[in-house]
Amino acid sequence: MIVEINLLPKRKERSLTSLIVILVILAIIIISSIIFFFHYNSLKTELQTTQETIQVTEQLRGIQEQKLQETPEASTIDVIESQINWIQKQKMSSADLLSRFVEKLPERGYFMNYTFVDEGTVQISIQFDTPAEVSAYLFELTDSTFIEEANLLSITAEEMEEVEDSEEEILPRYLADFTVKLNVAELLKEEGDE
Known part of the structure; x- marks a missing residue:
């Protein structure tokens, strides 16, 4: 019998799972490297586009600032001159205009505020006893020849303070805000006739 002696180490079989x-x-x-590469390139392109947009925006801002530095005096002067010319042409009496508004008020109507908003527009706040008086006053304004347009902006009821000894019921007062566009030519014509 022959004995076989194997002095070489036995080879381990590799597992397929490893x-x-x-x-x-x-x-x-x-796969991660490929995804990272494409994501990096897209971010790099987006960054470059954003930097170009910022550069163009800064150039446009510089151009606009240069234009503003060159022309603000001219445009401001033109606006002021046009307003001065309009005022000089419109030599209408504010007191006469106010008296025309007061003539149309009901017996217990009171002016609270009177403001020139712009060329030919007046904003007035008036206190009335009833909403019907507000409506009647608005009709009177729209029916006037020196008024092109009259609009009621708002009506608010103001509660009056109660007197402790009084047994009478106190009714609220109504504050109405109007915007009135004047017919300046007609107003000046009527003032000239007087």
């Missing part, structure tokens, strides 16, 4: 795990890890690394 090879599969290594291949999966390697595939994940490759």
Whole structure:
């Protein structure tokens, strides 16, 4: 009988699972690298586009600032001159205009505020006893020849303070805000006739 002696170490068989795990890890690394590469390139392109947009915006801002530095005096002067010319042409009496508004008020109507808003527009606040008086006054304004347009902006009821000894019921007062567009030519004509 012959005895076989193998002095070489026995070779271990490699498991197939370790090879599969290594291949999966390697595939994940490759796919992640590809995704990272494309994401990096898209961010780089987006950054470059944003920088170009910022540069163009800064150039436009510089141009606009230069234009503003060159022309503000001219445009401001033109606006002021046009307003001065309008005022000089419109030599109408505010007191006469106010008296025309007062003539149309009901017996217990009171002016609270009177403001020139712009060329030919007046804003007035008036206190009335009833909403019907507000309506009647608005009709009187729209029926006037020196008024092109009259608009009621708001009506608010103001509660009056009660007197402790009084047994009478105190009714609220109504504050109405109007915007009135004047017919300046007609107003000046009527003032000229007087």
